[in-house]
Amino acid sequence: MAGRASASGAGKGFALPQVPKIAVYIAGFIPAVWLFYAGITDQLGADPMRYLEQALGLWALRFLIGSLAITPLRQLLGINLLRYRRAIGLLAFYYAALHLITYLVLDQGLDFAAIWADIVKRPYITIGMATFVVLVPLALTSNNAAIRRMGGQAWARLHRLVYLAAIGAVLHFVLVVKSWPPEPLVYAAIVAALLGYRIVRSMVKKPSPRQRPA
Amino acid sequence: MLIRRPADILPSEITPREVYFNRRQWMAGAAGLALTAALPKGLGAAPLPAAKSPFSTDEKLTSREDVTSYNNYYEFGTGKEDPAANAKTLKTSPWTVKVDGMVGKPGEFAIEDLIKASALEERIYRMRCVEGWSMVIPWVGFPLADLIKRVEPLGSAKYVAFETAYRPEEMPGMQSMFPVLDWPYVEGLRLDEAMNPLTLLAVGLYGETLPNQNGAPIRLVVPWKYGFKGIKSITRISFVEKQPETAWNKQAPGEYGFYANVNPSVDHPRWSQATERRIGEGGLFVKRRPTLMFNGYAEQVASLYTGMDLRKLY
Numbered sequence: 001m002a003g004r005a006s007a008s009g010a011g012k013g014f015a016l017p018q019v020p021k022i023a024v025y026i027a028g029f030i031p032a033v034w035l036f037y038a039g040i041t042d043q044l045g046a047d048p049m050r051y052l053e054q055a056l057g058l059w060a061l062r063f064l065i066g067s068l069a070i071t072p073l074r075q076l077l078g079i080n081l082l083r084y085r086r087a088i089g090l091l092a093f094y095y096a097a098l099h100l101i102t103y104l105v106l107d108q109g110l111d112f113a114a115i116w117a118d119i120v121k122r123p124y125i126t127i128g129m130a131t132f133v134v135l136v137p138l139a140l141t142s143n144n145a146a147i148r149r150m151g152g153q154a155w156a157r158l159h160r161l162v163y164l165a166a167i168g169a170v171l172h173f174v175l176v177v178k179s180w181p182p183e184p185l186v187y188a189a190i191v192a193a194l195l196g197y198r199i200v201r202s203m204v205k206k207p208s209p210r211q212r213p214a
Numbered sequence: 215m216l217i218r219r220p221a222d223i224l225p226s227e228i229t230p231r232e233v234y235f236n237r238r239q240w241m242a243g244a245a246g247l248a249l250t251a252a253l254p255k256g257l258g259a260a261p262l263p264a265a266k267s268p269f270s271t272d273e274k275l276t277s278r279e280d281v282t283s284y285n286n287y288y289e290f291g292t293g294k295e296d297p298a299a300n301a302k303t304l305k306t307s308p309w310t311v312k313v314d315g316m317v318g319k320p321g322e323f324a325i326e327d328l329i330k331a332s333a334l335e336e337r338i339y340r341m342r343c344v345e346g347w348s349m350v351i352p353w354v355g356f357p358l359a360d361l362i363k364r365v366e367p368l369g370s371a372k373y374v375a376f377e378t379a380y381r382p383e384e385m386p387g388m389q390s391m392f393p394v395l396d397w398p399y400v401e402g403l404r405l406d407e408a409m410n411p412l413t414l415l416a417v418g419l420y421g422e423t424l425p426n427q428n429g430a431p432i433r434l435v436v437p438w439k440y441g442f443k444g445i446k447s448i449t450r451i452s453f454v455e456k457q458p459e460t461a462w463n464k465q466a467p468g469e470y471g472f473y474a475n476v477n478p479s480v481d482h483p484r485w486s487q488a489t490e491r492r493i494g495e496g497g498l499f500v501k502r503r504p505t506l507m508f509n510g511y512a513e514q515v516a517s518l519y520t521g522m523d524l525r526k527l528y
Contacts, residue, residue: 039498046284048498122484179394179465181292
């Protein structure tokens with residue numbers, strides 16, 4: 001199904017020009033490349049390490065939200081971006097990994113005692129780490145071979161963990177800031193809307209017609 | 215801590231008092247002029263001559279650029295760059311500070327008179343933010359104790375309460391739909407903390423009047439406490455009997471105490487306070503340095519807290 005989806009075949013909705021998937025990866029890595037370049041050349045303000053760390057985390061969350069937006073976009077607006085979902089999901093994982101590496105190496109200087117203390121004592125670190133752990137099996141199975149090996153249903157069940165990851169990611173964000181500044185709350189609201197949409201939809205139309213026995 | 219002897223001859227001894235007071239008056243006027251002329255760069259910044267202080271640290275200064283572009287001043291937004299971008303709208307002239315409560319000589323003091331009444335000193339202090347970063351800042355100001363002695367607190371006064379200007383129309387961060395703090399920003403000190411010679415009312419930094427984002431025209435600097443105790447753009451100082459409310463304590467009492475002394479062994483509930491990042495040190499590859507008890511000012515202030523459980527009274 002992945003081959004000729006949207007250009008003419010999708011039927012309803014907008015016909016989007018096809019973009020090679022590699023272009024999504026390349027575009028997706030532009031922020032990371034720019035951030036590291038700006039960091040090395042001292043263009044990230046007074047506290048460049050913190051800026052880099054936060055920006056990478058934020059991009060991870062944005063791509064995670066992007067991957068969650070694919071389905072509602074298709075169902076509500078008829079915009080079919082399904083063929084890019086894997087790339088967007090993997091970008092979320094790559095940015096989460098860069099965010100984690102920045103924390104471990106640049107922020108904590110690989111002081112494992114301090115890192116361990118953070119993980120066990122600081123809920124936002126605990127949640128952040130757990131969220132990354134949840135993303136790992138999703139990234140490892142984001143390939144056609146894994147789908148074939150696992151079978152579509154088991155694979156889809158596993159990948160529902162992305163909902164948990166999204167909740168973890170926004171909690172991690174909300175818990176790290178002082179008081180209640182608007183930005184993390186806006187992201188939390190977006191995630192709540194994307195997950196709420198799925199809950200409502202699953203309640204409204206119980207068995208999807210395709211799964212009904214013939 | 216290294217205590218340096220003051221220079222043998224203070225600038226104030228070279229120049230007759232009347233002359234430099236005059237000069238200061240002239241400069242305050244010049245600052246006002248500069249403000250009305252709305253100079254694009256160094257808005258209203260006027261030089262402030264100040265004597266060196268034995269309380270200054272000789273650590274490497276954080277650059278003026280970093281000190282004036284990386285700020286927490288939520289009245290102008292929650293981002294670190296927001297105050298520098300948005301604080302221009304604050305009108306700092308004319309400015310008065312109301313002194314009231316349990317004092318023999320209450321009053322409303324013009325900022326120019328407050329500056330004139332005290333000999334200005336340069337105090338190079340470490341500044342430790344509760345978020346885990348620090349700076350070294352050359353403040354210009356005068357000891358809060360000077361002002362307190364002049365207004366003659368009554369015996370019943372036990373605490374000093376401070377209030378920031380409440381001007382939503384000049385402070386865009388206050389117009390946010392979800393208020394980050396319960397405005398106006400308020401802070402407080404015990405009277406003996408306020409009288410400590412380290413406690414400073416700053417009116418400048420790097421030899422010039424304060425930029426708005428740093429709390430112009432007058433702010434508190436309490437170097438052994440977390441930065442949020444250093445209330446900015448003060449409009450009111452009250453002498454009270456009961457411990458006053460403080461802005462961050464009201465917002466999250468379990469996280470920000472009244473005392474807020476820098477203490478590496480008492481963590482913030484959500485993060486460690488054992489180490490800090492010195493801004494401008496190492497860039498992307500900044501190394502954490504251990505945070506010192508009372509931010510390294512234990513020698514001067516530890517005695518204020520003898521017998522107190524600093525774990526409970528954080």
